[in-house]
Amino acid sequence: MRITFIGGGNMANAIIAGLIKQAAHRIHVVDPDAGKVERLRQEYDVSGGATLPDAFDIGDIVVLAVKPQHLRDLCLELEPRLNGALVISIAAGIRLDALCRWLGSKRVVRVMPNTPAMIGKGVSGLFASVGVSEDDRQDANTVMQAAGITLWLQNEQRIDDITAVSGSGPAYVFYFIESMIEAAQQTGFSEAEARRLVLATFEGAVELAKQSPLPVSALRTNVMSKGGTTERAIARFEAEGVKQAIIAGMLDCRDRSIEMGQQLSQD
Known part of the structure; x- marks a missing residue:
């Protein structure tokens, strides 16, 4: 071509x-x-x-x-x-x-x-x-x-x-990675160690989600045990409305895409 x-x-x-x-x-x-x-x-x-x-x-x-x-x-x-x-x-x-x-x-x-x-x-x-x-x-x-x-x-x-899902989606993932790296550093890991740990964790989790027949919600609950460490973290995310904030942000992204299209497509 x-x-x-x-x-x-x-x-x-x-x-x-x-x-x-x-x-x-x-x-x-x-x-x-x-x-x-x-x-x-x-x-x-x-x-x-x-x-x-x-x-x-x-x-x-x-x-x-x-x-x-x-x-x-x-x-x-x-x-x-x-x-x-x-x-x-x-x-x-x-x-x-x-x-x-x-x-x-x-x-x-x-x-x-x-x-x-x-x-x-x-x-x-x-x-x-x-x-x-x-x-x-x-x-x-x-x-x-x-x-x-x-x-x-x-x-x-x-x-x-x-646009709201995959177009802008990498930014959402990078935002979460950024947050996890900061948290890892607060626990005492160096910046290089934190980056290595978090990126490997994301890579492994994504590959598991791709290969597993289970829905991602089941993969998440498989990591959790009642009264355990992961459950405590997820409970805080739920209390802070993290999932709803992500969903609302993605819908805001879609709305902005519509607005931009209307503005930029005028003669």
Whole structure:
């Protein structure tokens, strides 16, 4: 496939790294930051430059990987050059109707990825406009699977939902890791020891959850014994409303995603 990335930041870097392992794709990067382009050239042997190509071909794939506030102007600049190329947008918030309107095209896929894509462990939710064919879906899937797993969503509203779960989800996990590291240090472990212990604990717990047929609630109760140490910790979490705070925060995240989409998708 011939793929042009507009924007050479971390997410573009992550996807390119995966694509290079997949097959001999022809990859081009457009970014005004010459340093970013040069680093990508050296690391992945891709072509690149600061300006948009004069024209794309109907068989091309164009990945929009710029900040949402810059997307409208970029799309308007792309519109006369696009010539029916498939567009994949990984910019947060911008709705499909706005993208299609600005690009003058119905061949657009909207994606919500997350940062573990940077190590090939990402999760991406995808939703396609009405002009996207089954072959286009497969091509978009190929691009995003380079950075992790993909999930096609039934409607565009689900983009806001997946933002609250996996899009912003790594931050929730890092927050909990951060808290556990601080607690471990308060018990007397060094920062390095605390980090090692907590990260290994998370890694082991996640792997157990993946391999076990039991629901995670049962795995949790299996660690607890009546009147024991774990029960005391969970009792404090419950008393402090930790679970409800996490759920409420995720729903707030979804609401903010909806608000941002409404704001950023206006002409």
